[in-house]
Amino acid sequence: VAQYVDDNSQSSGSGYFSLDSASGTSGDTVAVVASGAKIQTKGDLEVSANDNTTLNVVGGSIAIGGTAGVGGAGAFVLLNQGTRAIVQDDAIDAVELDAARTMNVNAKADSQIFDVTATVAAGATAGVSGSLLLNVVDSRVEASIGDGALVNQDATLLADEDQSVIVDANNSSTLIATTANGSGSGTAAVGGVAMVNVLSAKTRASIGEAAQVNAQRDVKVIADGSEQVIANGASAAISGVAGVGGVINVTTINTDTEARIEAGAIVDSDGNVLIAAEDDTSLIANSWGIAIGLGGAGVGGSFGVNTIVKNTSAVIVEGATVNARGNNANTIDVYTGKLVSDSSGDNLLDNIIEEIEDESGDESQDGKWKRIVGLSGAENTEATTPASSTSLGNTNKVSEQVTGLAVVASSTEDVLSSNASAAGGLYAGVSGSGQVLSVITDTNATVNKGVTIDASDVRLSAADHTDSFSLSGGLALSGVAGVGGAVANGNFIKNTSATLGTHALAGEGVDVTARGDVIVDAESSEDIDEILVNVAGAGIAGVGGGIGVHVVVSETNAEVGNNAVVDAGSDLRIRANSNTEIDAFNGNLTIGGIAGVGAAVGTNVIANNTTARIGDNATTDADDATEVSADSVSDVETITIAASGGAVGVAGGIQVNVVNTASAASIGQDARVNTAGTGNAGPVSYTHLTLPTTKA
Secondary structure (H helix, E strand, O other), X not given: OOOEEOOOOEEEEOOEEXXXXXXXXXXXXXXXXXXXXXXXXXXXXXXXXXXXXXXXXXXXXXXXXXXEEEEEEEEEEEEEEEEEEEEOOOOOOOOEEEXXXXXXXXXXXXXXXXXXXXXXXXEOOEEEEEEEEEEEEEEEEEEEEOOOOEEOOOOOOOOOOOOEEEEEEEEEEEEEEEEEEEEEEOOEEEEEEEXXXXXXXXXXXXXXXXXXXXXXXXXXXEEEEEEEEEEEEEEEEEEOOEEEEEXXXXXXXXEEEEEEEOOOOEEEEOOEEEEEEEEEEEEEEEEEEEEEEOOOEEEEEEEEEEEEEEEEEEEEOOOOEEEEOOOOOOOEEEEEEEEOOOOOOOOHHHHHHHHHHOOOOOOOHHHHHHHHHHHHOOOOOOOOOOHHHOOOOOOOEEEEEEOEXXXXXXXXXEEEEEEEXXXXXXXXXXXXXXXXXXXXXXXXXXXOOOOEEEEOEEEEEEEEEEEEEEEEEEEEEEOOEEEEEEEEEEEEEEEEEEEEOOOOOOOOOOEEEEOOOEEEEEEEEEEEEEEEEEEEEEOOEEEEEEEEEEEEXXXXXXXXXXOOEEEEOOOEEEEEEEEEEEEEEEEEEEEEOOEEEEEEEEEEEEEEEEEEEEOOOOEEEEOOOEEEEEEXXXXXXXXXXXXXXXXXXXXXXXXXXXXXXXXXXXXXXXXXXXXXXXXXXXXXXXXXXXXXXXXX
16 A cells, blocks of 8 residues: 655644555655645654564475485575655655654664574485575665755744754664584585675665755754674584585675765754764674594585675765754754773783793693683684674764754774684594685765854764674694694775865855854774684694784875865864774694694784865864864784694794874965954864884
């Protein structure tokens, strides 16, 4: 059933007017006010679209044969959903909406997918099993007041003091996927697991071009996205002669979250205006494999690839006018860009270092190694999730009460991954473990050139925080030859910027008048923890290696643009802060009765650029302090250990750390700071700090 407000229809009421969601011809869930519609109510007005989807999928098989058992299971989930609450565009026949109290245009999608596949195969001669799981989720949410809309423009309607306009798009996805298989036989056992998860989310909230929106209390344009993915894959192959097993676990998350006031729009609030785009991503990915050939050989592998690509932006587009006078007693809750500090795991590497450097007692090197491995948790075979690994969400965010205008873009990424492979056999044990994580983000809070702002306070904030913990392990044991390797790679490419007035020619810059503070903040952080342990042992020869590589490239920028005009009744603060912390432990132990050869390699590269500036030809005046500051802090602590034992033991450890960071705070050419001659000018400071530290 589709519900539409027909073109040119008129409706009025004194209570609550609601237009609920409808299923449009596209299959999307839609609530729409069509062009030319006129609605007036002395109460509340709501245009609401909601889509709640829950999918539970279970697949499995058991195959047992006197000679051979062959089994397989698979599941494929495709979810394609669109949810829209829209006031349609029409510059000629504009929509007219008037509500004395709250007008709420909201679209919400909540999808929850739980799927499991499992197989078991056994036979006297051969056991072969496989498990496949594929999840594809595409969720699009839009809440918008369209181009040319007239909202609360009727002066004859007596507005309540709490009159507000809220445009809210909320997109939440939860995916919990588990796939496993087990194979066993007297002669040969072969098992494999493959899982692919693709999650795409687009969330948009906007006030359209040339729209006019008034409110006595608040105007809020909010795009809020959250993604939680838990992906577990496990495989076991055990045989009397040969066991072969493998796990492939791939997850891709792609999000686009936008909150916008479009060009030429006029937003007028006697209270506050909030433009906020926030997206929080939590990923837990685990891959475990074991292969044992009791009388012959065991070959096992476990590989994980995780990719997160995000664009998060809060924007006021060129030519818009925003008034947020803050004249009433109400405030808005605004995220500051900071997170609640959680140092529960920060001392792990320090404790390991203390154990290594401890020369007291007569403990053997082998005993010390076992104690270090135990301390790292690498020997713990149970699947555990640290208490701090839940989604960062709003619970860890620090907020403050603000009056006036706030433009906020926020992105968080919380990743926990583990990858382990074990193989053993009488004659040969071969295992390989590898995982790759890529995080690519673009987070922007932007007020374009040509925008006019009159507000109590102005806060512009862009923040991106990434937290990653990875555990990688490999174990290869054999009576003759054991070969094992483990690789962990993390790549983090991030751009975080808060820009008050994009670069403009003379007379085209942003024009900001604030009776209180003007704050422009950009903050970016990466907290990367990695533990990699590989062990290879054999009666004759053991060969093993462990490699850990991390690359961080970050741009963090806070700026008042060229030709901007900013007048602050209190402080003007432009601040950029970036903080990168890497703690990595890479270890390899190889033991052979005749020969043991092993190596451990660790490489970390940090290239951060942090800038804060007042642009060329800008004019700024602040009655109190003017601050321009850029801080860049990098802290790398690494341990790389390789140990080998046997009649001939060869071991090598290589650690390379490259830190190339820069910070700059500047006032541009021909800029004019506190030159208005009012006599109220405060102190001016511009500072920058670059602090790289490494400990290997």
